[in-house]
Amino acid sequence: MLLLSKKDMQKVFTMHDAVAATKQALRIYSEGGSVVPLRVNIGAPHYEGQTLFMPGYVPALDSLGVKIVSVFPRNSAQGLPSVPATMVLIDGTNGQVCCLLDGTYLTQLRTGAAAGAAADLLARQDARIGALIGTGGQALTQLEAMLTVRNLREVRIVGRNPDHTRSFVRQSQEELANFGTLLRAVETSEEAVTDADIITAVTTSAQPVFDGRLVKAGAHINGVGSYLPEMQELDEFILRRADKIFFDSQEAVLSESGDLIIPLAKGTITADNFSGEIGRVVSRNLPGRETPEEITIFKTVGIAVLDIVTAQQIYQRALEQGIGREFSFS
Structure with missing residues (x-):
């Protein structure tokens, strides 16, 4: 071997x-x-x-x-x-x-690539501002994937610990210097997501990590971190506002992720809000983004x-x- x-x-x-x-x-x-x-x-x-x-x-x-x-x-x-x-x-x-x-x-590579693939399929071609919420072990490849699929001018990055966030930004700026993108540490998720074209959340939080009411029309969101029923990065506002919600595996997400399990149980959303699996967008059996103003969400829990x-x-x-x-x- x-x-x-x-x-x-x-x-x-x-x-x-x-x-x-x-x-x-x-x-x-x-x-x-x-x-x-x-x-x-x-x-x-x-x-x-x-x-x-x-x-x-x-x-x-x-x-x-x-x-x-x-x-x-x-x-x-x-x-x-x-x-x-x-x-x-x-x-x-x-x-x-x-x-x-x-x-x-x-895991880091393919998890970043899954969000990158979704952004490539769903984000606006003219996306220029990114937001990354979370600075743990999965964050660097999430950032790299975002930069790989879109020519972003700036990415705002926020984590729980401001000192760690600044350290992560310095490291990332050095390792990803070839992209020529400004990476900026910010203090709050509100500052990160306001006017952002692509938003990636990659945390283990049990509470929503940004206010969905602040997301602009035309944004694309990747929900990466929630892989257990009690974890919830995405709030009910963004799920209700989203025009399209895609999954890597609808069965796996609805079995494992609190991002969808919790609002479904509350009746905040229903299955009618779901667009389907993003693999069907790859094969062109489902449409992806159809208008510049659509808000799209990709939720992944990772599949073998x-x-x-x-x-x-x-x-x-x-x-x-x-x-x-x-x-x-x-």
Whole structure:
């Protein structure tokens, strides 16, 4: 089997590549071309953590896999990733593990790419101002994806800790300098989202992180962070105002994310508010943005097909370029 580190993966795969792979994966999923059971979530309440097991199978690629990903928010205080993960890629022709990948980076890459793909499909072409709410382990790739799909002049960034936010902005400005975009730390989410064309929320908050009444007509919103029924980043106002609401997997979102579970239970919204899965926009079976004034929302909880398609393409690139380390138990 091949072992691929984050550095190995970065050598062979860009965010542009990841956005393209994600669009393919979303299309495959929505066309029924994959087997993706709902993930198993095992809680570790003593440490405020969860470990998720995400299996899947893509017959067209002869590829299976399972990602083991944990969410332990306290890790950041110890200098550890708050979302550590390992991806196990399996050859679908013989059932053998063919590759182990750094699942932490894979999660960051494909999660950013999912929001990037949605923004590419739904945001206005003339989008110039972005807003990023959240500065944790997923934030940098969310920012990179936003910059990859639109030529933004400025991105306003806000987090819970102002000092950490400023540090994150400095790091991001250095790592993403090639885009030439002004990255600016702001004090409040109100300042971040006002007049923003693309808004990405990537937090573990149990309360809405911005006021939907401040979102301008024509904006696109990515809801990334809420993956449990008690988590809610998006408020009822923006859900009611949205012209179109898309999902990576409608089944998974309605089973797992408080962003939709909570307002549905309250009767704030109904299923009539939903547009469907964004993979059907990729295949052109559903319209995306139809007018400049539409407010669009993409809600993602992450599905295994995103990991498998992205990991399979990284694996193939690594084989072609002789990247990675071979390992065998025998």
